[in-house]
Amino acid sequence: MSELKELAWAVHDSVHAPAFPSLTYRVRRRRRRRVALMVATAAVLALVIGLPISRLENTQVAAQSSYVPGDGVSYSPGSDAVGESLVADPESELSSVAVIDPDRWMSAWSRCLPSCSYSAVVKWDGVKVAMPARSMPYQILRRGDELILLAPPDRGTSDDASWSDSFLVRLTPNGPVRTALRYARPSRTFAPKSEVLVPSLTPGNIDAVNVEKSTLRRVQPPGIQFPVSPVRDDAGRWWMLDTTDGSRILRTEDGKNWQPTTLDESSGPAFLAVSRDGRTILAGARLSGFQRVTALKMSTNGGADWHPIPVSQKLSADWPVAFNDGTALLIQTGGARENQYLLRVHDGQIAPVPADKSWTSSTSSAPRSELRGDENLISGIVELWSDPAEAHPRFPWAVLVSTDQGTTWSSFVPR
Template sequence: MERLREIYDDYFRDAVEWLSRHRGRRRFRPLIIVGVAAAALSVVLASVLWITERAGSGRPPIAYTPAAAPKDGHTVVNAEDAQVRSIAMVTKDRWAAGWSDCAKEPGCRYSAVIDRDGDKAVAPEWPVPYVTLRTGSEAIAVAPPPEGTLTGDATLLFRLTFDGPVTSKLRPVGSTTTFENGEILTDRIVPGAIVVVNLDDSTVRMLQTPGTRSPVCDLTGRCWLLTGVGRTDIVWTDDGGESWDSATLDEKNQRGRLTVSPDGRTLVTTAVDIGDSFETVATMRISTDRGLHWTTVEHPPWRLNAAPVAFNDGTAVVLGSRDGARTPQLYRIAEGSAHPDRGSPGMLTNLTTNAELLYSPQTSGRHATQVATSGDHGATWDYFVPR
């Protein structure tokens, strides 16, 4: 009934009130009858459509692809050997999780689950891993083109709205040098490139910028990237790419990672030795004044397992390991030094944060089947299975 009232308020209140004001005039009586009947019929039709959509919200969404519709993703998510590949969390009740099942030949199968305040939906099966992203108060899943280029097959967007799951194409629209506030920058859809995702018009486009990797936008609107061949530089823009500033971080190493705190004041970068399959840390640096001054972090982990995570209080954590150690652990970075943290919850795979939560998929046995979350910068942890 609440939805019916919303439909009435949005579309029919003004018309019915106008008709009511003229009910005493003889020449408007036929119009009153026709108008009220049309309004009532429209409410009924809209209600039927809404109820139909809500009733079917638990079913696999319809996907629009250039060839045949993909398979139902439930078989991937619920497979015996399924594991969590990625997680994007807005809150504990709003998240998107990417899943994989690699137990069967000839290759892996992928799907995703979105939770929106207790309502859940499963994305169609896809031949490459879903990318899970946060945008405002929403978590989404993007199915990249299998060819690894925007000129190939379709890029799919999977969302869970008030009226149920929606799967649609992300339309490629060439390249750009600028972007708008609210658009998403990511280097995970096309390998080796940064793309811009616009949810309002369902488009995706290549971003031509001085930066080439690790795009991060803080809550002030500033966006940061890393770049450099044989070196690591940091670049940033406050006007959506109209102009850029830059600074050199490491003149000898590249392939680094970047993290920025939500308020944009704490930054941590790492550079790794080229050619080392374990990504041995070459240098790790931290800034607590928005990149004006940098300090080299002492005693960093020998091997980097995931990008660091920075907090608004000038500290950070990083998932790494000592020389020869097979199990990664949490290191806490404070006052220019990194130290192993005793509160590490075990085998985490990829730390991420937003303004409220620190979270990561966690390996249990042979597979990552649950997610660890912390609301106090890693001091204590909770766990859940995102399916």
């Protein structure tokens, strides 16, 4: 029998010698395919059961650098060329910015020549990336020390075709995380701990973003008319204003029941600021279509007591920031650019802040808008003065940053 086997192998080798190496190669290739399939399956299962991002980074899935929405893992994308061109255009305007520290920030830009296009810049660990240019504005959210860039849909309804181009980017300690934004059905309540309220692009409405699930839905609390200025404190309580009976200050801890406080019975809501610890709240009201502030109320004990702040007939202010120490800042916005300056609210009084040279020098003026932050760092958008004698004019927009509650400032261009 052994001799018969040897004869069979000899005949096979003489007739089909090339087939055996080829077969061996195919076996090895199929084996590698099975291994790759097992790795891919494990990665998919990891995503399904919700493993943390830090663990996913050790898999092959985390290595992808695709710019396709919905990957949901840390990535290092390249800049979008069209978005980068929009941001670099001197005609573009800086519409929003949020700064955690000099190496972690987001900025949103717009250009309307003649139709409007929008882009944004995300910076982390020395890397700056321009987001894709789109026809709808970007929104920048902050949840504690985490920044979130929102690319919302046009209308936000279930049949809105722009959902396919909607996404959010979270700037986490591990880098940016991008996920596709999905539709969720409207409701009357929301989850204060896991959802972030944002002003809707449809005026008079608010939306809830579930950052972990990457969903967006309309929130329609009963008995609340034209809600604006939603703000969250670190305790998870949410505050906002509405137009019921003039203007009211609203607070909720469970996302279902809102506790109202009258702000002003004859004027609409203007602005709201809440400190990180939730104890200092500053709210303002104004007549519709006017800049003048008609009422200003402040609480330094989490809304248990409210005190009116006397305001002059000339007070036109906006963009307040509240601090844990019971004080607040806001911008005097009325009149010419040289009349824009900071105001401090302290001990029931409002007074101008002595100007640092950064605010009045030849390179910058008072902030135009977007004063935001906390006692550790605040930022505001400014317009740079242009000097006709300069051979290369500077970009007209910059950001001023202060780490001492507005006493001194430094600036940078968030492009």
